[in-house]
Amino acid sequence: MIPPAFEYLRPNTIPEAIALLQQHGEDAKILSGGQSLIPMMKLRIARPGYLIDINRISGLSYIKEEGGFLKIGGLTREAELESSAVIRAKYPILLDTAHVIADPQVRNLATVAGNLAHGDPANDHPATMLALGAQVVATGAGGERIIPIEEFFLSLFSTALQPEEILTEIRVPAPPARSGGAYFKLERKVGDFATAAVAAQVTVDANGAAQKVGIALTNVGPTPIKAKKAEDFLRGKKLDEANIRHAAQLAADDAQPSSDLRGPAEYKKGLVKELAKRALSRAAERAGK
Amino acid sequence: MAKKQLVSVKVNGREREAAVEPRLLLVHFIRESLQLTGTHIGCDTSHCGACTVVLNGKTVKSCTMFAVQADGGEILTVEGLMKDGQLHPLQEGFKQEHGLQCGFCTPGMLMSSYALLHNNPTPSEDEIRRGISGNLCRCTGYQNIVGAVQYASGKMAEGKMAQGGAK
Numbered sequence: 001m002i003p004p005a006f007e008y009l010r011p012n013t014i015p016e017a018i019a020l021l022q023q024h025g026e027d028a029k030i031l032s033g034g035q036s037l038i039p040m041m042k043l044r045i046a047r048p049g050y051l052i053d054i055n056r057i058s059g060l061s062y063i064k065e066e067g068g069f070l071k072i073g074g075l076t077r078e079a080e081l082e083s084s085a086v087i088r089a090k091y092p093i094l095l096d097t098a099h100v101i102a103d104p105q106v107r108n109l110a111t112v113a114g115n116l117a118h119g120d121p122a123n124d125h126p127a128t129m130l131a132l133g134a135q136v137v138a139t140g141a142g143g144e145r146i147i148p149i150e151e152f153f154l155s156l157f158s159t160a161l162q163p164e165e166i167l168t169e170i171r172v173p174a175p176p177a178r179s180g181g182a183y184f185k186l187e188r189k190v191g192d193f194a195t196a197a198v199a200a201q202v203t204v205d206a207n208g209a210a211q212k213v214g215i216a217l218t219n220v221g222p223t224p225i226k227a228k229k230a231e232d233f234l235r236g237k238k239l240d241e242a243n244i245r246h247a248a249q250l251a252a253d254d255a256q257p258s259s260d261l262r263g264p265a266e267y268k269k270g271l272v273k274e275l276a277k278r279a280l281s282r283a284a285e286r287a288g289k
Numbered sequence: 290m291a292k293k294q295l296v297s298v299k300v301n302g303r304e305r306e307a308a309v310e311p312r313l314l315l316v317h318f319i320r321e322s323l324q325l326t327g328t329h330i331g332c333d334t335s336h337c338g339a340c341t342v343v344l345n346g347k348t349v350k351s352c353t354m355f356a357v358q359a360d361g362g363e364i365l366t367v368e369g370l371m372k373d374g375q376l377h378p379l380q381e382g383f384k385q386e387h388g389l390q391c392g393f394c395t396p397g398m399l400m401s402s403y404a405l406l407h408n409n410p411t412p413s414e415d416e417i418r419r420g421i422s423g424n425l426c427r428c429t430g431y432q433n434i435v436g437a438v439q440y441a442s443g444k445m446a447e448g449k450m451a452q453g454g455a456k
Contacts, residue, residue, distance in 0.1 A: 005312050105423040106335065106353070190422045
């Protein structure tokens with residue numbers, strides 16, 4: 001399959017890239033990992049007139065802890081999450097997520113920021129970042145602005161990023177002591193989108209009661225879904241089997257799946273319930289409740 | 290038509306270049322501009338991994354990347370595995386352990402296995418299966434491919450020991 005013709009632009013700095021975005025407006029797309037954009041261009045679902053390749057901009061690829069946040073650069077690849085010592089030691093939910101995205105070759109190119117900026121509710125990091133309460137840094141001509149992840153996903157393939165902005169960093173608040181998280185996904189085969197998936201991140205107090213709870217769902221609605229009822233229910237409660245089971249039911253109630261080739265809506269709701277149960281149990285276990 | 294751009298790459302140790310349209314996919318550049326047809330096009334949708342090559346030390350699906358993106362980079366394709374008339378231990382392994390039947394997926398399998406062994410010379414069976422999870426094979430059921438990678442891993446360890454012993 002041959003993608004439609006486009007002009008290829010390769011800026012060396014962020015200001016250069018933003019100037020190109022301003023010049024070409026909505027006819028331009030940012031090319032980072034390209035693992036969603038290029039397949040869409042080959043299918044001619046996307047037909048940008050200009051591709052602005054940001055891969056040669058230096059200083060955009062990093063994973064670091066700074067000022068109470070884990071900071072992930074705009075060009076950091078999924079494979080880099082998998083091999084990062086800090087991710088392995090302190091952010092098991094991010095490791096869970098990176099592990100089940102596509103396959104090794106795709107993860108070598110695909111970026112975490114692209115996984116969010118694409119605005120696809122079938123992508124995996126959106127739910128994980130919702131559960132973690134992350135922030136997105138958008139850089140435009142006027143400088144940086146910070147968008148809470150809860151306000152980022154507007155509708156199918158549409159985000160709060162403006163056409164002349166670039167997602168340059170993701171900030172995850174450093175989890176306090178006694179925190180844990182997990183991501184559970186069911187896929188038909190390696191590399192497929194989730195039939196459904198659930199991200200859960202919890203912090204418990206000394207008595208094992210949940211202080212902070214983040215739960216979010218993948219590919220069961222037009223946007224990634226924050227399971228607010230389940231979160232509210234669990235806050236202040238012990239993460240025991242009965243409470244987790246009830247919260248999992250509330251999460252399933254919040255899901256809005258549609259029937260498709262991955263299964264009927266009812267099946268997907270049931271799946272969310274089971275995956276939520278597993279994700280919450282693993283998160284609680286990792287928090288050392 | 291967008292104007293052509295010059296792409297210069299080092300492929301299997303040789304400097305190559307060609308002027309191409311930006312929309313030319315890396316796999317078409319390799320197969321048509323460079324006439325290296327060992328790299329295959331299978332699904333053309335980023336699933337099957339037959340087009341896998343090693344770019345700057347990392348495996349990529351060359352059907353899901355533009356040639357212009359690889360400009361200035363170093364590429365290893367299946368043609369670059371053999372050295373001094375000797376098969377690479379992986380190629381030998383695929384032959385000895387019957388790691389192929391029709392052979393269509395083999396170039397991609399070899400490149401993924403090559404990168405896997407480069408990063409992890411003695412992978413477990415699980416790690417091998419995970420390492421080749423982006424490559425589909427419709428013939429073998431994967432069992433003999435895993436065996437072939439294990440064969441190569443052993444052979445390469447022997448090679449290293451022999452080299453060490455000669456010092």
